[in-house]
Amino acid sequence: MVQLFNKAPKRRNNFIKKTPALYKDRGAAFLPGRKNEGWQPLRLDRRLAFITCAFVLFGLIFTYSSSAFDSTSFFTRQLVFDTLGIAAALFLSQTYDRLQRLKIFSPMNLMYATWVLLVIVLFTRTQANVHRWIDFGFFKLQPSEIAKVTLVIYVADYLNNVSGKLAKNWKLLIKPMVVAGITLGLILAEKDIGTPTLMGAVFVFMLLVAGAKIKHLAIPAIAISPLAIHQLLFVGYRRERIFSFLDPFATAGSTGYQLVQSFLAVGSGGWFGKGLGNSELKLEYLPAAHTDFIFSIMCEELGLLRVVVILGFFCWLLIRGISLARVAKTHFHSLVIFGLTITICMQAFFNMAMAIGLLPTKGIALPFFSYGGSSVIMTLVMMGIILNMAAVDHTQNNLREDITNYKNRNK
Numbered sequence: 001m002v003q004l005f006n007k008a009p010k011r012r013n014n015f016i017k018k019t020p021a022l023y024k025d026r027g028a029a030f031l032p033g034r035k036n037e038g039w040q041p042l043r044l045d046r047r048l049a050f051i052t053c054a055f056v057l058f059g060l061i062f063t064y065s066s067s068a069f070d071s072t073s074f075f076t077r078q079l080v081f082d083t084l085g086i087a088a089a090l091f092l093s094q095t096y097d098r099l100q101r102l103k104i105f106s107p108m109n110l111m112y113a114t115w116v117l118l119v120i121v122l123f124t125r126t127q128a129n130v131h132r133w134i135d136f137g138f139f140k141l142q143p144s145e146i147a148k149v150t151l152v153i154y155v156a157d158y159l160n161n162v163s164g165k166l167a168k169n170w171k172l173l174i175k176p177m178v179v180a181g182i183t184l185g186l187i188l189a190e191k192d193i194g195t196p197t198l199m200g201a202v203f204v205f206m207l208l209v210a211g212a213k214i215k216h217l218a219i220p221a222i223a224i225s226p227l228a229i230h231q232l233l234f235v236g237y238r239r240e241r242i243f244s245f246l247d248p249f250a251t252a253g254s255t256g257y258q259l260v261q262s263f264l265a266v267g268s269g270g271w272f273g274k275g276l277g278n279s280e281l282k283l284e285y286l287p288a289a290h291t292d293f294i295f296s297i298m299c300e301e302l303g304l305l306r307v308v309v310i311l312g313f314f315c316w317l318l319i320r321g322i323s324l325a326r327v328a329k330t331h332f333h334s335l336v337i338f339g340l341t342i343t344i345c346m347q348a349f350f351n352m353a354m355a356i357g358l359l360p361t362k363g364i365a366l367p368f369f370s371y372g373g374s375s376v377i378m379t380l381v382m383m384g385i386i387l388n389m390a391a392v393d394h395t396q397n398n399l400r401e402d403i404t405n406y407k408n409r410n411k
Contacts, residue, residue, distance in 0.1 A: 048386065055313065063371050
């Protein structure tokens with residue numbers, strides 16, 4: 001795991017000073033430390049862009065299809081959310097490398113802003129017995145979705161600054177653990193255990209690929225295990241969910257109702273499904289059919305063979321993201337691409353596993369598909385950042401190759 005993102009020592013670019021004027025002008029827009037003389041659009045990774053567009057398109061289709069009685073309204077609002085998310089993704093895909101150099105957008109400042117939002121949401125009125133949204137009237141902001149992005153960026157920045165030292169000095173793990181602990185603790189205070197579980201796993205994976213030793217992570221894991229046990233077994237409604245997960249049909253009339261209905265939707269789809277829009281379980285039988293359990297409706301309407309294609313696209317996204325992380329030119333870029341990629345893909349796999357009974361039911365959205373403004377917009381923001389970092393690395397690499405070839409041709 002330690003060698004996953006390790007790079008060979010950087011070579012000194014002695015040829016830059018001898019570069020003809022043509023290449024000096026072109027390099028100024030992209031090479032670090034050079035004054036920009038003109039903006040040129042970055043060339044985005046085609047495969048990631050295709051996956052993103054495909055997910056957005058299919059997400060809109062299934063938002064409309066899974067909404068039983070108010071399809072047009074949900075579809076219209078989801079279209080607005082997707083439009084805002086795509087605009088944000090396109091903007092960040094071209095500018096994030098410049099924005100991150102501004103002090104106001106420093107990783108720690110982003111974390112402070114996130115903590116403020118996470119504290120504010122605790123004093124808002126409850127919705128479905130939880131504090132998760134700040135209601136602006138026309139839009140409900142979910143700060144935990146923002147925390148997914150800012151936590152990954154902060155951890156990547158910190159690990160980049162201590163690169164190569166984690167294995168020798170375990171004390172360097174204290175600061176990121178404190179920051180992550182505060183963030184996940186505030187989210188847990190909203191009565192949300194799904195997001196802290198997801199982001200806790202992402203946090204551990206990022207530490208491991210950055211060189212942290214498992215024995216150094218085992219001690220904090222043992223320390224927080226009593227809290228985890230308390231939240232799962234001594235909080236009434238969570239304990240009931242665990243028991244209903246173990247035997248959903250025994251509680252089919254109460255806590256196990258949603259999972260049983262999900263089983264019926266998934267099983268009744270068969271190999272080829274009932275056809276798009278022909279779901280029966282969405283007709284007030286399966287709660288949250290267009291949000292947390294949209295995957296169950298997809299299984300019912302598409303069938304197993306077609307749903308495997310959707311799963312394959314998430315696997316493709318995971319593989320492509322890790323591939324780009326491994327060839328990134330900086331440790332920071334590789335960790336951000338890796339962290340955001342596994343955040344999206346792990347959330348998708350958690351949601352699918354929940355729908356088919358492999359994990360207890362929890363309010364975790366299916367990225368790109370589940371209806372919701374904050375989730376859709378922040379997922380597309382993640383894709384925009386990934387596209388930007390991949391494009392910057394690709395542009396710098398091609399530029400250096402062009403300059404080297406020019407020098408070789410004129411020897």
